[in-house]
Structures are given as C-alpha cells and as structure tokens.
Amino acid sequence: MDLAILVGIDFVNGVATLALMSIGLAVVFGMMRIINLAHGEFMVMGSYSAAVAYHHNVNIWVAILIVPPIAVAVIGAIIERVIIRRLYGRMVETMLATWGLSLFIVGILTTIFGSHTEGVPAPLSGIKVGNYQTSGYSLFVILMSVVTIVGVYVVLRATRLGLLARGTMQNAEMAAALGVDTSRIYATTFAFGAGLAGLAGGILAPISGVFPSIGGSYIGRAFITVIGGGPAPLVGTVTASAMFGFVNQLATFLSNPVYGEVALLVAAVILIRLLPNGITGRYFRRAL
C-alpha cells in the first residue's frame, strides 16, 4: 500500500514536472504560433538566477520562486524587442532565430559560470510514507505545478491582458481592426511565457542541478508535450502532460529514464499521425 502511494506520487510528479516545463512554451505557441527553441535556455537562465540569488544570501524560497520568473521575463521582453519582433508572421525564421539565441545563451552562460554544476539545495526534507521515505520537494513540485496552471488560467480568463491575448489568438486581424495593439500583446505574451520558463527553471534547479547545457535535457519533452497538446495552451498542456507523463513514467518504471524518453517520442509520433494538430486541434477546440 505504502509502495503504491509512493509509485503514485512518482507518476503524478512526472506529469507535474512535464506540465511545469511545457506551460511557458505552450503559452507562446498557442498565442503566437511559434516554437521558442530557446525555451530550454530560458529555463536554465531561471535556474542560474535562482543559484546566484541563493549564493547572495537571498531567502531560498524567494530565490527559486520570485527571482527566476522576474529575471527571465525581463530578459524575454528584451529579446522580443530586439529579435522576435522583426520576424512576426515568419514562423520558420523565428524558430531559426530562437535557435541561434539558444546557442548564444549556452555560450554566454558557459563564459560567465564555466561548465561545472552549480548547486541549489532542496529546501524541504524527506517525508515518511509508512515505512518509506519520499522527497518533500517532489510534493512541492506537484503543488507548484498546479498553482502555476491555475495562475495561468486566472491570467488568461480574468485579466484584461488575458482577454486581449485570447482575442488576438483567435483572430489577430480582427483584434487589430478593433484597435488592439497586437504587437504589444505579443510582446507581453512572449515575456509571460519567458517568465513561466524561468519559474520552471527556478523550481527544478534543486532537482536537476544547474549547468549551461542542461536545457537540452528539458526541451525534448517540452516540445513533444506542446505539439502533442496542440494550440490551446492550458488544456493542451494538461492533457498532453497527463498522457505523455504517464507513458514516460511507465517506461521509466519498467526500464530506465532514457527509454522513458524513447517511449515518449514514439507515443508522440503516433499521436501526431492520428491527430496532426494535437489533442486540442481535434478536441476541446474552444478551450484555453
């Protein structure tokens, strides 16, 4: 029984981590129809900002929850202004540019911090489940993932920005004709997505360790989740994370994490053959 609970927590944790890693990417993809290939590096910048803040004696909770999203959102806003804005409507070029950006960021991080691993300690100790011990921090990750998803829902549903963003997402020309400053919406959306990536990087920093090329190990799963989920950022992320997180954990449980990823890829390729526009391209079309 206790073991079953532990395995259950593991599965939920896998799904939650996937959702946390993907939500920022999904918001940008849903609103702007571009895949930010530097998403992994945005997360890494979040992790580094958490590490730097922690090593400057900032409170650990502030360092992982407050500093990263703000820092990366600011960087995202600058990047949007300098690079992304010039390429609106040209998806392929935007992807190529963000790829260049991702290489650039890895290089800069290596130059500044070197290629060794920075540590951020997990601020929670273990929790006992019967005779077994589980990490309190993985429960925290689950909680934060839920909070993040709910937070994104509230922003999209209840704020003026969310309303404008949804309008622009449905029909950019119409929104522009109604006087919505679409380029400002895009800029804010991109910064918002970057902030979410930063938050994910901050939360995951104590688990994955922090080094410049760690982004590469995040993005594969995040890409799959986003294209599997389709255009609606929230429902897409949640449903695809649930499906792929389950497949990933199951394969990991049966063999090892690497085959977990392979299973994830195979599942995604088959899903795409059946639903070329992702889950929300077929179902929940009106959803967020």
Add this chain to the structure above:
Amino acid sequence: MHPFVRSNASLIAVGVIGIALLVGLPLALELFTLLRVTLFVIFAILALSLAFIWGYGGILCFGHSAFFGLGAYAYAVSVINVGDSTLPIVIAMALPALLAAALGYFMFYARISDVYVGVITLTVTLIFYNVVNSTAGPQYRIGDVHLGGFNGIPNVPSLNVPFDPNAVLGPQDMFWVCMVALMLVYFGLRMLLRMRFGRVLIAVRENESRVEFLGYDARLHKLIAFSIGGAIAGLAGCLFTAWGGFISPTAFSVVQSAQIIIWLMVGGVGTLIGPMIGAALISWLTASLGSQQTVDANVVLGTVLLAFVLLVPKGIAPIVTDQLMPWFLSMCRSKPSVASVSRKDKT
C-alpha cells in the same frame, strides 16, 4: 559556344573546379592541412543532403544530425564486426534512409505543418543523443562492439578497397574518395532535380495542393526525398567515422544539427553550391575557434545564425551565382560575354 555548354555552363564550371581541387589540393597542401580539408569535404556532403530536402523539398528538418549520427554509428558497429568496409558503407546509408522513411511516413502522411516537422525531427535527434549517451555499461554491445556511452567507439577502421580489407586507404586516398563522393552526390542531385521527380518535388515546395490537384502524390515525393537525404547524411556520417577512426554521441547533438542549419543559412537555402561553401567556411571557423580560449564557440555560432536570419536571409549564394560564377565563366572564355548563368539555373 556550343548550346550544350551554354545551357550547362554552371554545372561544367562546378565540375571543372571540383576536378581542379581533386587534383590540385593534394599537390598544394601539406598532409595535415589536407586532412582538415577532407573533413570540410565530408561536411559539404552532409550540407548537400539537407540542402536537398530543405531547399528543394521544403522539408524543415531540424534534426539532421540524427541521420548523420546513425550513419556514423552504423558504420562503426558494422565495420568492426565485419572487417571489410564495403557492406558497412551500404548499411550506413540504408539505416538512416529507413529511419527517414519511417519518420516521413508519420509526418507527411499526417500532413503536419512545417513547425511540427521541425520540432519532431529536432526531438528525434535530442532523444538519440540521450539514448546513445546512456549506453556506457558492458551490457550495451552489438556483436563485438561496446557502444561506450559518452566515450563513444574508438579505433574504427578506415575504408578499404572494396572486398579487400587489407588494402586500407591512406589519408590522401581518403581525400580523393570523399571528393569523388561529394561530386557524385552533387551531380546526382542536380540530375535528380532535372528529372520529373525533382521538378515535381520543387513544385510540392511551391504549392502542395496544386501538385495534388494535378494527380501527383505529394506525400510520397516528400517521403522519397527525405529518405534520399537521410541516406546521403548517413554516407557523410560513415565517411566522418572512417576519417577520424572514432565516433561519439556528439554526432547526434543539437549543436551538430544547428551547425548543418547554419551552413545552409550562411550558404543560402534553395541552392546546392551555397551550403557546400557554408559548410567549409563555418567548419573552418569552428576549427579555428576550438584552438583558442577567449570566445565560446556557441556564442559565435549563435551570433552567426541570428545575423544571417535577420540580416542576410538569402545567404551568400546569390553573390556566388550572380557575381563570382559569371566572372569565373568569363575568365574561362577569355572573351567576356552575356552572363549565361541565369538566376533560374541556380547551381
């Protein structure tokens, strides 16, 4: 001028330059430099494979290193097991072609968008990288070969004269083999693009639904083109392993994929000559960067990619086809006349 010469001027020019390099470089360069140039030639083959499927087939493959790495590993594993390099070359081309066909079936028959194709192919290579990296234990072996995880496979034999494992090729022979392979691939692709298949492929890139309204199966054309590209990338991987005698998972890395993309962006998407030049230039650049400590190579590569996407989206090929090539032709002709290399007949 003979009409055949006029209508094939750019092809003949490339052939003349190719033969000149084939004969001249071994005479002009020291062996060490020739070895480096051989690597550029191998990368030029790799660049051609993506130039074909992206520039002419319109297939946005962001994970081309998956085919390169698979070819490289397939060669390493099979040549160590077999001893004679003849069959391993075939395997190194066949496996990536099969992978491309399988992936192509799922992607093209689902008619997914460019963005999805780019992301899926990129993910494929990411996962290949992680998988091969994790094969460090003694249980990961194929025949006599330990895959070796991130350490890779050392001591891979070079190419030999077909069916004669004892006649191993020396460095200079390797240069000739790679150069001939490059020219075969280049002229093979040019020929393919002149045939009906190639023309329809270009038409698919231009307007997929119109091609289908005319009764061609666009999906099948893309699938075949993708497989051809996979096979050529596998050939490049095979030559790469044979050249260095060593292969490691970095062949699958995202940076490797990014480099191929950068060769194309620098050279010019939609041409064949541009990416070859881009491959040589960027490989030379990264090799020079590798020998110093001040600037991180990733910073330079990222900046180059960003700069070309934002500022020079057509790459340097237009300069080559519109200015250098006519100049070269007029030099050959001694009497400058109307540039017969039209924009349409890009090299």
Add this chain to the structure above:
Amino acid sequence: MSTPPLIETIGLIKHFGGMQAIRGVDFSLAEGEIRCLIGPNGAGKSTFFKLLTGQIKPTSGSVRFRGTDLTMLQAHEIARLGIGIKTQQPSVFNGLSVQENLWIAAARHKKGKAIGQSVEAQVERFSLGGFVNSLAGQLAHGQRQWLELGVVLCGDPELILLDEPAAGMTEEERVRTAALILEINRQHPIIVVEHDMSFIRSIAQRITVFNQGMILTEGGAEEVFSNQAVRDVYLGKRAAA
C-alpha cells in the same frame, strides 16, 4: 435514364460543428455538359464545390464520378480519375516559369515530345507566348488565372471544375475568359461556380441554384432568371447586401 451521369451526388450532407452547410443535395451532370452553380453568399456552393473535389469529406452521402465513389479518395487520386480543378485564388507554382508550370501538369501522364506538344497548345490557346520563361508569380492576375486554366487542361481532364474563373479580372479579360470556357467545353464537360450574372449569362446553358445548403431550382438560363423564387432569394439578398 439514357446515359449514366458523368458525376453525381447522392444525399450529400455536410455539417461544420453545429452548422449545416449542405443539407441533402442530389446533383448530376451529363457528359459534355456545361453547368453553372450559383447562389447567394453562404448558400453552400463553395462547400459543395469542395465536396466535389474531395478537398473536404461529406458528413454523409456520396459523390460518384463515372460510378466511382470519390468520398474516400485522396486529392491526387481524384485528379488521376480525370477531374481537373481550378481554385478560386489562382493556385499555380509562383516560383516556377510558365513553361515549367505547364510541363509539370503534362508530365504526369505523358512522355517525351507529347509533353512539349501539350505545353505549346496551352501556351497558344491562352496567348502566353511572350511569357513562357517568366515566373508565374510575376504574371498579371488575369494571366495567372489563364495559366491555371492551361495547367488544368494540360492534365487532359475528363471533367473540369472551375471556382470563380473570372474573379478579379478586367471586363475585357472576362469576355475573353467566357469565350475560352465555351471553346474548352467543346471537348470537356465543365462545372463553374460563379456569382457574376453577366458572366453566367454569357456561358451557361443550364444553371443550378443553391440556397441554404440545398438546390433551390435547376434549369435553362432564361427559365432560372425569370423564376420568382430565384429572384427573391438571390437578387433580393444581393440587393440587401
């Protein structure tokens, strides 16, 4: 029931979500015929056209071409049966030359010199002689429409479907296009979707009128134009709009 129809639809229905775009259409076209499909905006004629060409699949019912059910076929398979399609927006290969555009169409089922003959025939028919080496994307709008007609004809279709072939053309080009369509009809049966009345008058012998996803009436041009229901629905709505 003397000769079987060339193409027919049986109980064709198409829903988009909750909207019923086509609500049970039985339609047939005889060999050699030329037919105009008309109707006010939103009447379903464009949806019907897309169902005929296999671009969208019906919710129920079937489309039969010479007895073959088209509903489960891919676009290229429908084309191979001998159906040539011209879409509303000119759909040609903008990055290829006029000659290459026509070549690709003809090379699907022809070889060697026969390809060149097809290409030349269409170049002549549509007076594109001065433009064979121009890129299709650089042609004027009307010429691009003609090029697309030429591309369709190079495929030697047994039925031609045209969606607003004169859209965006000058008056002079419209007249010429009408004459070309009548000339093409001597060898090929044609279905034309069109809303321009004078253009329809200049080509149509028989007209099918769509309204609210159904066929309102069908008949000869004069008969249809004098029909009070057609006037109410079609002209009334047009005037209101």
